[in-house]
Amino acid sequence: MTSNRVICVDIGSTYTKGAIFRLAEDRFVVEARAVTPTTVDYLPDGFFTVVQQLSPGADWHNLTAADAPCPVYFSSSAKGGLKVAVVGLVPEMSLQIARLAAFSAGARICASYPYRLTRSCISSIEKAQPDILLLCGGTDGGNERYVTENAQALAASDFNGTIVYAGNNAAVDRVSDLLADRELVICENLMPDFGRLNIEPVREAIRRVFLDRIVSGKGLDRLVAAFATQPVPTPLAVLNLVRVVGENIEGWQNFALIDMGGATTDFYSFADAYNPDSGTIMKGIVEPKLKRTVEGDLGMRVSAESTFETGEAYLAAVSDFSTEQMAALKNYVMGLTTNTGHLPANAIERYYDSLLAGACIYHSLMRHAGSIEEVFTAKGRVWAQTGKDLRRVSRIVGTGGYLAAMAREGSAVAISDRAVLPTEKTPLLPEKFVYLSDNDYILPLLGNLAEKFPRQCALTAVSSLTVTQHYEVKEPCQREFIKA
Amino acid sequence: MSATNIVLGVIGFDCHSVGNKILEAWFTESGFKVTNLGVMVSQEEFIAAAIETDAKAILVSSLYGHGEIDCAGLREKCIEKGLEDILLYVGGNLVVGKTPFPQVEEKFLKMGYDRVFGPDCSLEKVSEMLKADIAAKAK
Known part of the structure; x- marks a missing residue:
């Protein structure tokens, strides 16, 4: 780091907040803060207003990461954050673990469904259009029936978000075949053995989907390109x-x-x-x-x-x-x-x-x-x-x-x-x-x-x-x- | 072909853990994939584990004499939860006192258990029976 200063910006649903920190020995000192209403239509506008206030010396609009006076990190919860629907098997087992995993990835859970997805579950998923649907259930080598039936139901639905599959590994092939025309991310089972938690791979998968999918389309991709830094969900x-x-x-x-x-x-x-x-x-x-x-x-x-x-x-x-x-x-x-x-x-x-x-x-x-x-x-x-x-x-x-x-x-x-x-x-x-x-x-x-x-x-x-x-x-x- | 999943545990508020560890080792040695829930297992936990692991059998132990009251209703709950075909085995000191084993067996068979064992059964025979019963169900 050439400068001992960093700028942090949080793009919230109402306000875009920022601060410039100076690293003094073992900790940071706040040098200045700024806040402006979030520009919902194009998020970079509010972002640049804040950064410009924090560091007026540079022309931030036309900078690249290489000639920025200091690094910029940012988080976003704009437009309600990262909306996730969770589909599991037994409510207090795989479904509960899936909820913990989604929360720990910074998501907002809009709905969770145990056992089989009925027509009314599917229509409420279609209506809510979550960014991500986390599908899981069954230990590795355990129950395959529910995840495959639920994959089938999703394949026939109008849901067009990303599906993250983290269920029984024995059902991976069938689930991938059924959801071949969807955006599907396969990761390790979040409960490989009964009662054993494996949350990290799901967290990482959700984080990647956030970057690939949520960041684009709200203008955040421009910020990613300009500052060579990846945003995280605020939570x-x-x-x-x-x-x-x-x-x-x-x-x-x-x-x-x-x-x-x-x-x-x-x-x-x-x-x-x-x-x-x-x-x-x-x-x-x-x-x-x-x-x-x-x-x-x-x-x-x-x-x-x-x-x-x-x-x-x-x-x-x-x-x-x-x-x-x-x-x-x-x-x-x-x-x-x-x-x-x-x-x-x-x-x-x-x-x-x-x-x-x-x-x-x-x-x-x-x-x-x-x-x-x-x-x-x-x-x-x-x-x-x-x-x-x-x-x-x-x-x-x-x-x-x-x-x-x-x-x-x-x-x-x-x-x-x-x-x-x-x-x-x-x-x-x-x-x-x-x-x-x-x-x-x-x-x-x-x-x-x-x-x-x-x-x-x-x-x-x-x-x-x-x-x-x-x-x-x-x-x-x-x-x-x-x-x- | 992967190993057959079975669920094992000591039901109710029974804390007898030694036999439970022996059973886990035995059935794992015999080629089963054992999900051992340990001691003090409720009916709901047996069922949750059986659903998630797609188990072919639930093996219930009871040593402390309250087996009858703890074990009643498990078959009905399994049916309610969609586990109509699961095998239910039960074994241990199932009732207090000196009730002759045939009477005990009859009682638990009536409750919907497929096999009932006393405290002195041969584990070799149990695993043979279990394999045969699972094969018969698969047909």
Whole structure:
């Protein structure tokens, strides 16, 4: 690198944001930031506006990578990001693994279907027209019937996106024959043996499809050519950031990150999913250490109404609101759905927003976390765990415009350490942790540097955060465990 | 021709793992591709594994005496899930007390299991039977 500066740009669905970083010893320093509305018709326009503001000395429009004053990295979630439909076999097995894989590639899952694709499934896929359809099912040498029948159904459909096949390897020939006239990417089975996860090849395949297919047609191909750099989906940039922090920074081996936006709440965790020494027996798949889930019904503006619907019981429980007060909250929420640019105008609206944020966090955390139940056997008591154990998570990071604004204003972020509403099983929620805020909302931009500068990027990320709250569970759900 | 898939596990809240490991080794040696679900396996897990692996048989073990209540309904659930043709084997200390084996066998055959074994059966015979039963189903 001839210059010690880099520019990062994130092309979001509403705003194109950028920053110029200077590498000072072991970490980056933000020198300037810029933001402009995303130019939806031709994305490079907004991109160049931002880059020109960050580095006015050069004529960016007419540059090539060779004579650019510094390298440029960029991510994009424009036009709703990378839309993926998932087709698997058993819901809690291959389908669940496929969902984890798609999320960890930075995708937005628009639909998932177990077992056989019926005519109504096919017509909803045709209507949704996802960028990618991830088809899987069956272990290697296992079930072939469902994937071939589903391939047949897709072959007869009007779906014209890319199909990524990651099912039973014994069915590869039949699936390729059936889908010969489609854009088909074959990769390794994501569950080669029952219960064994093999997510990386699918992640890589989805990333390639993103580059080949999503990048062209939105003007991004021009940027790729001009700066000799490949964009990543914005959530993948954040996921890469979470990974390099967990891999490089001492004390960050168990943490979570919440990225709360207007439309979705993304939850990331870097933690061992199962701690065998805790005396629990694992049921179902052991989830990956690095995990992302996306909640399409939880968000502060576009999804405010569905957040209210999902979170109504939670909101009533934590707010102690009367029926009239709940109605007033609902009224505020309905207003947000139509006026998504609304910012809270007074103290009560700020309180409403913090309640909504609490609901987004509570439900996304409950869905991301696994659970345990106590089981009495002839040999005594044991614990049966499903999903991911987050109890050891010692840090939770909040990012996204709303959480950043809340932290700057000094409003507390409600993160529950136990189920607020009655649940069948005990959720495995973080027990003792600090909440850190990305006050400057820099993490998604920084994520663009994760692959190239892992250590510097991780150091910059953790040192840019502000500790805002400490949480501790008064009575841990399980004090002791009986060895099974 | 690849190895035939079978699913193995100890049902219910039973934690007896030694026999389970022996069975896994034995059936793998005998040429099967074994998906061993280990101990404390629910009916749903047996079925999920059998679907994904296209298993020809589910081998259920029970040692702790609650076999009768744990094993009831597995055949019906298999049918519900589209595994009408799967072979179901069950073995172990299936009931508490001194019930004569023929009575135990009759009970489990009635539940829809194809073969029932006590704690002292010969594994060689079991794998021979399993191969013959799978071949007969394939016809």
